[in-house]
Amino acid sequence: MKLTVAAIQMDIQLGNPKQNIKRASKRIEQAAMKKPDVIVLPELWTTGYDLERLDEIGDTNGEEIKRLMSELASKYQVNIVAGSIAKKTDEGIYNTMYAFNRKGKQIGEYSKLHLIRLMQEEKYIAPGSSKGNFMLENVPAAGVICYDIRFPEWIRSHILEGASILFVPAEWPAQRLSHWRNLLITRAIENQCYVVACNRVGSDKNNTFAGHTMVIDPWGEIIAETDGEEETILFAEVDTDLVEEVRNRIPVFEDRRPEFY
Numbered sequence: 001m002k003l004t005v006a007a008i009q010m011d012i013q014l015g016n017p018k019q020n021i022k023r024a025s026k027r028i029e030q031a032a033m034k035k036p037d038v039i040v041l042p043e044l045w046t047t048g049y050d051l052e053r054l055d056e057i058g059d060t061n062g063e064e065i066k067r068l069m070s071e072l073a074s075k076y077q078v079n080i081v082a083g084s085i086a087k088k089t090d091e092g093i094y095n096t097m098y099a100f101n102r103k104g105k106q107i108g109e110y111s112k113l114h115l116i117r118l119m120q121e122e123k124y125i126a127p128g129s130s131k132g133n134f135m136l137e138n139v140p141a142a143g144v145i146c147y148d149i150r151f152p153e154w155i156r157s158h159i160l161e162g163a164s165i166l167f168v169p170a171e172w173p174a175q176r177l178s179h180w181r182n183l184l185i186t187r188a189i190e191n192q193c194y195v196v197a198c199n200r201v202g203s204d205k206n207n208t209f210a211g212h213t214m215v216i217d218p219w220g221e222i223i224a225e226t227d228g229e230e231e232t233i234l235f236a237e238v239d240t241d242l243v244e245e246v247r248n249r250i251p252v253f254e255d256r257r258p259e260f261y
């Protein structure tokens with residue numbers, strides 16, 4: 001099955017959900033004009049890393065964003081992997097990704113499992129506790145968030161549940177661009193899956209972000225990549241037959257010896 005993805009590499013105004021929601025809605029409209037099958041947004045795209053103010057500016061139970069993304073998905077008849085937002089709940093605030101199908105029905109939800117201490121995320125955000133697998137059209141997919149890509153076991157556990165496309169919304173800093181590119185390529189090669197990684201551009205008070213939104217095929221080839229500077233929408237075609245082809249050619253999953261590790 002072939003799917004066209006459109007990854008929205010956007011800037012995010014720190015702590016300004018109103019502005020960011022307006023900006024993302026506009027970009028979704030622009031992307032939808034080219035009739036992709038899936039639109040993807042970056043991490044924490046409503047608030048940025050304004051961690052100290054998430055109590056004030058987070059979205060209670062994700063209700064506002066779920067309503068908006070569901071409306072836009074059905075309006076444009078497109079699947080949306082809606083990056084992640086700060087979801088406020090009685091138990092704490094989560095860094096949560098939602099996915100919707102073309103009818104606007106929610107098909108996925110995932111809260112970031114690994115919180116990045118380097119950015120003090122664990123002081124303000126509660127870790128998720130379940131996997132990010134979901135069905136996209138008829139294709140098994142999964143979403144993880146940013147720092148999660150440093151944990152190969154976590155990604156592998158999604159692939160063992162069948163995912164052939166891995167979505168990665170991110171706010172990855174430019175200082176570690178080489179880690180971003182190498183980790184994503186490696187995750188694609190070792191898991192023989194597509195990786196669709198959507199990063200932001202611009203700066204906040206602590207970081208400048210790397211951009212380099214990428215789509216990588218199951219052989220580890222980069223089939224589309226943006227530069228690090230500008231807002232843009234990256235389009236690429238994903239062909240799930242290639243996942244089968246690569247897995248048949250080098251049958252890594254059949255050759256695993258999990259009894260030894």
Ligand SMILES: O=C(O)CCC(=O)C(=O)O
Pocket residue numbers: 043116119145146147148150170171172173176179
């Ligand atoms: O792991 C890294 O270097 C960056 C991760 C990150 O920025 C995040 O999880 O938001």
